[in-house]
Amino acid sequence: MSAFEYRTARSLAETLDQLARPGHVPVGGGTDLLVTIDEGLASPDVVLDIRAVPEANGISELADGGVRIGAATRLADVASHVLIRERYPALAQACEQVGTPAIREMATLGGNLMQRPRCWYFRRGIPCHKNGGSSCPAHDGENQYLAVLDGGPCWMVHPSDPAVALVALDAIVEVHGRGGARSIPIATFFVTPRERMDGETVLQQDELIVAIQLGAAAAGGMQQYTKLMQRGAWDFALVSLAAARRVDGEVRLVLGGVAPRPYRVYTSVEEEAMSGGLDEDAIVGLAERALLDAEPLSKNGYKVTLAASLLRDAIRKLAAE
Template sequence: MIPPFAYVRARSIDEAVALLARPESRPAAGATDLIGCLRDEVFTAKAVVSLGGIEAMTGIAETADGGLRIGALTSLTTIVKHALVAGRYPALAQAAASVASPQLRNQGTLGGNLCQRPRCWFFRGGYDCARKAGDTCYAMQGDNRYHCVFGGSTCLIVHPSDTATALTALDAIVSIAGPKGTRSVPIQQFFVLPEKDMTHENVLAPGELVTTISLPAPRAGLVSVYRKARARASWDFALAACAAAITIEQGKVTAARIVLGAAAPIPWRVEGAERMLIGRRLDEPTRARVAAAALNGATPLEHNAYKVAMLRGVVSEALGSIG
């Protein structure tokens, strides 16, 4: 059961921004994560601001330079079914298709998927943990089998979003509206590590919301893929995931993005491994070297050493499906 709250429908982005600037106002796009968070008392809401009626935040459009502009309210199902997404950015289509269940994909939005809160069972389980401004991270002593192997510090969450991993590999730009106007940030700068901000997963300030996600035009030779390992074939977050976006020209890699999911508190780009690909053919020895290098510097916790092998496995699968 959820404690009482006011429910307001915003008619425009400006109105939403004004409503969200009030204390304990929460945006509702698909509300699939919002309801879980309210029910689990992850946070409280005095007001829920529905974004559903804001036309300017919907739809998928091709931009003049050949990229895509995706409204934050676009449902994951719409993204999965969109021919341009599937054709030019298969990693995003595959990531969106792997989210949760058909019902949740029908209801859940791309903006919401990027901004969902972590699944850490201490964070969700009524613990007054560091991410909720409490004084400790319970995963440090407790069962941390699903926690991070990179980027942990005073909080050990992994970022739960499949699409965030794919969009990071695809160099997406996140457009944000807020009380001080609008701004756009490269997706890599959108997510923040706990060492920078313990209680937020991204740079959104109070009153700010994601309005659009833009993808640059795909370069000739760009191939992208998303691979996700999970305990169940449906309705499950990643145990390990990898998005790869590789540009191959005349048989050789000229650009590469490899991003790990369920590995760190943010989508975790492995630039060292990416660099190893440049100028090479994507053959089996290279793939194996790169998959191994992708996990360099991983610091597994007491219960999640398996994640290192599993992440290596999904990197190898992802690269294998390209090469």
């Protein structure tokens, strides 16, 4: 593990000032950053603990009826908060299915969205596109946990459960940096390896996620986050699905574990799922259409089967509401 200095930031201004310097990175719970340093995937000079920054802390109600979650809020606190459980249950369910209780007590929401991919090759320093190599050894190798949609030239999947729920809830990522603040719709926050290889989001090195905002329009209705794992618990998703029917009737269907970013299905599939009155053939057809672009690798075709099954169950439930 390379040596680094640990500092605690007390204000947002101080944090942004420090992040503007080369080699300075933010840390939340450290449950991924410290591992990536240990694995030689990151070598910061200064690790800046942002958990005492007031703007990045706590869960509060917004004037328009939405909710703001500070990026340094721990996943366990997001999962148990009354506003989240009542208004955004899909997010509460996603947070309470992350890893182990110990991880949820340490990990922050911002850090969870920024965690690096779990692909064995990348993590173990076997040369690959993401760690400085020029090919993807997983493509013809151990690819059972990798992408079936939006893959290539790297087939990583984004490991975050909360990210999938947040896309279904049309969340806004509140980002601050040297150049000012920007509000990024979460659907455009994550990028594929085609767009960027040295990270999985549009965030720049000097920028910080300060909060996640959830709008009033996404509150309530029918929401659920379903996660399929190889082990019964304490595991990353093989495939997951966040499904929501908002109070205004709009439907969101977002898959996790299948692509380099949370994968929202075609709007036309969501619109038909919203129209109701679907018989079983129509439901099966919609799930198939949602996965038309799937291109499984040699060992992960099972993910298409799992995703279709989750979609059918969710569409059936939406149709019955």
